[in-house]
Structures are given as C-alpha cells and as structure tokens.
Amino acid sequence: xxxxxxxxxxxxxxxxxxxxxxxxxxxxxxxxxxxxxxxxxxxxxxxxxxxxxxxxxxxxxxxxxxxxxxxxxxxxxxxxxxxxxxxxxxxxxxxxxxxxxxxxxxxxxxxxxxxxxxxxxxxxxxxxxxxxxxxxxxxxxxxxxxxxxxxxxxxxxxxxxxxxxxxxxxxxxxxxxxxxxxxxxxxxxxxxxxxxxxxxxxxxxxxxxxxxxxxxxxxxxxxxxxxxxxxxxxxxxxxxxxx
Amino acid sequence: xxxxxxxxxxxxxxxxxxxxxxxxxxxxxxxxxxxxxxxxxxxxxxxxxxxxxxxxxxxxxxxxxxxxxxxxxxxxxxxxxxxxxxxxxxxxxxxxxxxxxxxxxxxxxxxxxxxxxxxxxxxxxxxxxxxxxxxxxxxxxxxxxxxxxxxxxxxxxxxxxxxxxxxxxxxxxxxxxxxxxxxxxxxxxxxxxxxxxxxxxxxxxxxxxxxxxxxxxxxxxxxxxxxxxxxxxxxxxxxxxxxxxxxxxxxxxxxxxxxxxxxxxxxxxxxxxxxxxxxxxxxxxxxxxxxxxxxxxxxxxxxxxxxxxxxxxxxxxx
Numbered sequence: 001x002x003x004x005x006x007x008x009x010x011x012x013x014x015x016x017x018x019x020x021x022x023x024x025x026x027x028x029x030x031x032x033x034x035x036x037x038x039x040x041x042x043x044x045x046x047x048x049x050x051x052x053x054x055x056x057x058x059x060x061x062x063x064x065x066x067x068x069x070x071x072x073x074x075x076x077x078x079x080x081x082x083x084x085x086x087x088x089x090x091x092x093x094x095x096x097x098x099x100x101x102x103x104x105x106x107x108x109x110x111x112x113x114x115x116x117x118x119x120x121x122x123x124x125x126x127x128x129x130x131x132x133x134x135x136x137x138x139x140x141x142x143x144x145x146x147x148x149x150x151x152x153x154x155x156x157x158x159x160x161x162x163x164x165x166x167x168x169x170x171x172x173x174x175x176x177x178x179x180x181x182x183x184x185x186x187x188x189x190x191x192x193x194x195x196x197x198x199x200x201x202x203x204x205x206x207x208x209x210x211x212x213x214x215x216x217x218x219x220x221x222x223x224x225x226x227x228x229x230x231x232x233x234x235x236x237x238x239x240x241x242x243x
Numbered sequence: 244x245x246x247x248x249x250x251x252x253x254x255x256x257x258x259x260x261x262x263x264x265x266x267x268x269x270x271x272x273x274x275x276x277x278x279x280x281x282x283x284x285x286x287x288x289x290x291x292x293x294x295x296x297x298x299x300x301x302x303x304x305x306x307x308x309x310x311x312x313x314x315x316x317x318x319x320x321x322x323x324x325x326x327x328x329x330x331x332x333x334x335x336x337x338x339x340x341x342x343x344x345x346x347x348x349x350x351x352x353x354x355x356x357x358x359x360x361x362x363x364x365x366x367x368x369x370x371x372x373x374x375x376x377x378x379x380x381x382x383x384x385x386x387x388x389x390x391x392x393x394x395x396x397x398x399x400x401x402x403x404x405x406x407x408x409x410x411x412x413x414x415x416x417x418x419x420x421x422x423x424x425x426x427x428x429x430x431x432x433x434x435x436x437x438x439x440x441x442x443x444x445x446x447x448x449x450x451x452x453x454x455x456x457x458x459x460x461x462x463x464x465x466x467x468x469x470x471x472x473x474x475x476x477x478x479x480x481x482x483x484x485x486x487x488x489x490x491x492x493x494x495x496x497x498x499x500x501x502x503x504x505x506x507x508x509x510x511x512x513x514x515x516x517x518x519x520x521x522x523x524x525x526x527x528x529x530x531x532x533x534x535x536x537x538x539x540x541x542x543x544x545x546x547x548x549x550x551x552x553x554x555x556x557x558x559x560x561x
Contacts, residue, residue, distance in 0.1 A: 084359075084401065087336040238310050
C-alpha cells in the first residue's frame with residue numbers, strides 16, 4: 001500500500017461535499033431509531049433486528065459504500081488528476097490497495113457507528129441478544145465487499161454510479177428477493193447471513209438463506225476478486241484523449 | 244513523404260535514442276488517430292507540431308505509457324512504454340489538462356509527487372523544483388486559487404521533482420503569459436543543455452520555433468517530417484527557396500544572377516532583390532562568386548522562407 005495515496009484519498013474525501021452527504025446518511029438511521037424507540041413494540045428485539053436489516057444493510061451500507069467507492073479513484077479518473085498518481089513508479093496493486101484501504105476506513109467510520117448507535121437505541125431496555133454485534137460485524141464485512149466492487153466499477157466504467165445504483169436497488173432489492181438462487185450474488189444477503197448467524201433472535205424477517213460461514217466466505221471471495229480485477233483493470237488503463 | 248535528416252549537418256552521428264517509436268498506429272474504432280509513425284529522439288528539445296486533432300496528444304500519451312499502440316511499439320530507454328510504471332522513475336509527464344488537486348497548496352502538490360516518486364528527500368527535492376519554476380512566493384497558497392499559468396508551472400515542477408532524464412509535455416504553454424512562457428522556455432533549454440530529452444507538443448508555431456530546432460510534424464495522424472526544420476526545408480526541392488539580397492548594385496546583380504542556372508526568378512525591389520532558386524546550396528555558393536566577378540559587394544543575403552511557419556504550411560498543403 002502507498003501511504004501518500006492513502007493520505008491523499010482521506011484528504012480528498014474530507015474536502016468533498018460527499019462527506020456532508022455521508023454525515024446526513026449516517027444520521028438517518030439514528031434519527032429513525034429514536035422515532036422507532038418512542039413507539040409501542042410487541043417484540044422489540046425482532047423489530048430492531050428488522051429495522052437494522054431494512055435501513056442499515058439494505059440502504060445505508062450500500063449507498064455509503066457506493067458514494068465512497070466510486071469516487072475514491074473514479075473522481076480522479078473523471079477530472080484527469082489520476083495522471084499524477086498513474087505517472088509514477090508505483091505498482092498498480094499499491095494504488096488500488098491504498099484506495100481500497102482509505103475507502104474502507106471512511107465507509108466504516110460512517111456506517112459502523114450508525115449501526116451501533118441505532119441498534120443500542122432500538123434495544124434500549126431489553127437484552128441485546130448479540131443483535132448489535134451481529135449487525136456490526138456484518139456491516140463491517142459488507143463495507144469490504146461493497147467498497148471493493150464499487151472501486152472495480154469506477155476503474156472499469158465511467159457509469160459506475162449508475163451501475164452501482166442498479167445493482168443495489170434492482171439486483172439486490174428486487175431480483176434476489178424474487179429468485180432465491182441469486183442470493184449467492186448478493187452482498188446484502190451475505191451481510192444478512194452473517195448477522196443472522198451471530199444474533200440469537202429466534203424468528204426474524206431478515207433471517208437469511210445463507211449460513212454464516214458460507215456468507216463470510218462469499219463476501220471475502222467477492223472482495224478479493226473485485227480488488228484483483230481492479231488491479232488488472234488499472235494495469236491496462238488508458239487515459240482518455242483530448243487531441 | 245516523410246522527411247528526416249539522418250545526421251547532423253556537420254556529419255556527426257545522432258546521439259543514442261531515448262524515445263523510439265516503431266511503426267506505431269493507434270485507432271479508436273474506425274477512426275485512425277495515428278498511422279504508422281516511426282521516429283527516434285535523443286537528448287535535446289523536440290517539438291511535436293501539428294494542427295488540432297492531428298494526433299500529437301495520442302503520440303505523446305503513447306510515449307508516456309498511457310495509451311496502448313494498436314500496432315507497433317514505443318520504447319523509452321529501450322523499454323516498452325506501455326504497462327511499464329517503473330519507467331516513470333526516469334520520465335516526467337506534464338498533462339495538458341488543467342486539473343490539479345485544488346485542495347493542496349503548491350508545495351504540498353509537489354511534495355506529493357516527490358513522495359510518489361519514492362525520493363529519499365522529498366522536502367528538499369520539492370523546494371528545488373519549486374525554485375526552478377520560480378514559484379516560491381505562491382507555494383503555500385492552494386492550487387484552487389492559482390491562475391492557469393501558475394498551475395502549468397507547478398505541474399512542471401511536479402514533473403521535474405525527481406530530476407528525470409526524459410520530460411514529456413503536452414501543450415505546456417497553454418494559458419501562460421509571455422513572461423511565464425519565456426521563463427518556462429529558459430528552464431526547458433537549461434534542462435536540455437544538461438543532456439535531457441524533452442518532447443513537447445504544440446499547435447502554436449511560434450512556440451515551437453522559439454524552443455526547438457528539432458520537430459516532428461504530424462498531419463492527420465501521419466508523421467510528415469522530422470528533424471531540424473531548416474534542414475527539412477532544404478530537402479523540399481520541389482518548393483523554390485526565396486532569398487533577399489542587398490548589394491552595392493542591385494540592378495546589375497539581378498542581371499548577373501538571372502543568368503545562373505540555379506536561379507529561376509529575380510525581382511527588383513526598392514531596397515533589395517528577391518531571388519528564387521530551386522537549389523539552395525548551389526545558389527549560396529554561386530551568389531558570392533557572381534557578385535565578385537561583377538565587382539559588386541553583397542551586403543546581405545538571407546533565406547526568407549526557412550521559418551517553421553513556411554515549412555509547416557508547405558507540409559500541411561502537400
């Protein structure tokens with residue numbers, strides 16, 4: 001990993017409007033958890049688990065990773081500043097590693113606290129039953145997998161944001177709900193599988209069709225494959241022309 | 244026809260090539276951007292000249308390893324440029340695009356580049372590079388507030404911070420004011436005098452003429468001429484050369500010159516003669532001999548269409 005590129009990526013992100021968007025995104029589940037907590041609940045644990053699955057895993061996690069992952073290298077490719085890191089004797093794998101590490105750190109810094117705080121608010125007054133821990137670990141694994149995929153998309157296409165949105169809302173939100181066989185190609189399903197295996201709530205809507213170890217291995221495989229492909233893509237990356 | 248003087252005028256063999264293109268073509272779908280271009284360049288300054296859209300940036304980007312040639316190879320110091328990031332340890336590249344990391348100060352930007360080159364003393368190298376482009380006064384201001392000319396100078400500082408032997412610059416003088424341009428040209432000349440290979444693209448003839456004798460002229464994706472542009476002009480035997488001559492007796496000299504077989508046109512003006520010849524070397528030898536035989540003193544004898552502009556306009560019209 002290249003430390004200069006890692007530090008540059010963190011600083012780049014801090015200066016972007018996207019960081020404000022992410023702050024807003026991270027506050028949404030916390031605010032919703034407060035509203036949720038004020039209501040009456042038949043089964044507070046089950047409903048909190050469903051809340052974390054529907055709000056954090058389905059929406060906040062992929063959106064935050066999409067915003068960060070596609071801009072980590074994609075914005076430099078788009079505006080032409082990528083030339084300053086590409087015209088250097090730095091191996092392409094070191095560039096991707098630095099971009100990936102910085103993106104994971106940023107995404108985790110927003111999504112993990114939002115998960116923990118929302119979970120603790122939702123479960124206030126009742127036993128935790130491993131729900132917060134389960135979702136925190138699941139979200140952390142999801143950050144690695146989603147970020148890797150979105151970095152790959154940003155290196156592979158100029159329409160990374162659009163394709164990423166289609167993946168999150170059409171593929172994961174619609175198709176994997178309709179056809180159970182597609183769950184193997186859904187990071188959301190991996191996250192739910194991990195959360196489900198750790199949390200000890202009996203019947204939950206989010207109960208995943210993938211087992212915990214299986215889901216973890218699939219997520220790790222997706223992240224590793226996406227990073228590998230991103231490196232390969234960057235090795236044969238061509239700068240667009242102006243002449 | 245490609246015109247390429249093979250050796251220097253004094254017969255000395257050219258220095259070893261640091262940049263070499265061998266039968267390089269590049270196309271985008273059905274559009275041919277660069278068509279079967281070959282050249283080799285050694286230390287010194289070379290201007291990559293051509294109209295907008297001629298393929299200059301494509302050639303420069305292939306030399307910089309940012310574009311894969313569709314056919315042929317581009318080599319830098321004998322190594323293939325494409326997919327060879329290690330070569331940047333010895334190559335500096337100044338892109339045409341104005342975009343920089345606007346949130347960084349000038350110093351931080353050059354320092355970032357120094358760190359990415361893996362220099363042992365990035366701070367010292369950054370300060371030297373900033374001094375070389377005379378940007379010390381603005382180095383602590385953010386790049387977002389720089390003028391285009393200032394950004395260009397900082398981009399050059401970032402490209403020379405590791406003291407490269409090869410420097411590739413894409414339209415480096417865009418947006419610079421005359422004073423900045425002169426300063427940048429002086430800097431590039433100094434670097435070339437130290438034995439570096441410098442290639443810059445431009446569509447502005449004046450810039451190329453002032454900085455480089457050696458040119459690569461690209462027209463519609465083809466290399467139409469390479470070498471010293473004055474030598475290229477002399478190779479254009481199908482184009483008459485024009486001289487202005489001032490002498491002690493222009494009228495009598497005109498009569499004597501027109502009788503020489505190297506001359507096919509003489510025009511008598513108020514202050515000088517305009518002589519047209521198809522044989523540059525023969526005429527420059529014949530004119531003093533004829534004047535001496537007639538007892539006439541030649542006060543001035545100047546070729547008038549050896550400028551890069553005339554060479555370029557001839558090449559583009561070919």
